[in-house]
Amino acid sequence: MSKHYHWLSISLHWTMFLLLVLTFITIELRFIFPEKTRSHDLMRLWHYIFGTSIFFLVWLRLLVRSCTSTPNIDPKPAYWQHILAKIVHFGLYLFMLVAPLIGWLHISAANRTPTFYGVKLPVFVDPNSNLAQTLLNYHDEIALVGYTLIALHIVGALFHHYICRDSTLIRMLPKTGGSKTRPNYQRASTPQLGQLLKN
Ligand code: HEM
Numbered sequence: 001m002s003k004h005y006h007w008l009s010i011s012l013h014w015t016m017f018l019l020l021v022l023t024f025i026t027i028e029l030r031f032i033f034p035e036k037t038r039s040h041d042l043m044r045l046w047h048y049i050f051g052t053s054i055f056f057l058v059w060l061r062l063l064v065r066s067c068t069s070t071p072n073i074d075p076k077p078a079y080w081q082h083i084l085a086k087i088v089h090f091g092l093y094l095f096m097l098v099a100p101l102i103g104w105l106h107i108s109a110a111n112r113t114p115t116f117y118g119v120k121l122p123v124f125v126d127p128n129s130n131l132a133q134t135l136l137n138y139h140d141e142i143a144l145v146g147y148t149l150i151a152l153h154i155v156g157a158l159f160h161h162y163i164c165r166d167s168t169l170i171r172m173l174p175k176t177g178g179s180k181t182r183p184n185y186q187r188a189s190t191p192q193l194g195q196l197l198k199n
């Protein structure tokens with residue numbers, strides 16, 4: 001079995017990471033431009049575009065995932081780490097589906113036309129300002145939960161790489177010419193901690 005995820009999974013993982021960073025930056029930094037200016041509106045528009053791209057790509061990602069195998073981690077992590085990773089991954093997929101969808105529904109409820117690169121998207125709810133406000137609150141809260149999960153996920157990946165010194169992160173990096181496996185994990189700088197967490 002390959003030591004890496006399928007190249008398409010790897011490409012989608014890092015493309016979507018980049019899209020998420022852009023989604024975050026565009027909405028959080030929109031206030032560097034005064035409200036109702038073209039630049040401010042453009043930042044919001046790009047937020048919608050990057051966010052909607054995540055929504056569409058996550059389906060492709062799930063499809064690729066279902067058609068390809070997940071490489072084993074070497075050495076095998078403790079069972080609780082495996083379960084924790086599964087829960088976080090599930091949460092991340094849910095977040096990538098639900099956060100954009102709620103944003104999209106909010107736009108419809110706010111009586112605006114959701115678009116994607118100028119193409120009109122279907123409207124699923126009738127205009128309703130109360131609903132629009134509720135959806136926006138949910139959108140905000142779900143984004144916060146998502147960012148927390150991402151932070152946990154990144155800490156987990158770095159923990160596996162630097163403390164457990166296993167192949168978790170390497171599997172999600174593009175294959176390069178040389179071997180990127182970590183045969184020297186036994187010589188970890190903190191072998192006691194790595195061993196302790198395995199038991
Ligand atoms: C994973 C994707 C997304 C994430 C993580 C995300 C996150 C956020 C966050 C954190 C805010 C609040 C910013 C603040 O309160 O200052 C926000 C605002 C907003 N988002 Fe998203 N969003 C995503 C996708 C989308 C999509 C696809 C749409 C619509 C098609 C959308 C529409 C909005 C709208 C309308 C606002 C309110 C600000 C405004 O009026 O422009 N979002 N989003």
Ligand code: HEM
Binds near residue numbers: 013017020169170
């Ligand atoms: C610096 C940022 C990131 C790093 C270092 C990273 C690292 C990794 C690693 C090492 C894996 C494989 C873990 C395993 O199979 O147990 C993985 C898988 C995954 N990552 Fe990330 N990631 C990052 C950002 C993100 C972001 C922003 C998202 C989405 C919001 C994300 C979503 C996922 C998902 C859903 C999986 C599971 C893949 C699967 O098996 O289906 N990652 N990531």
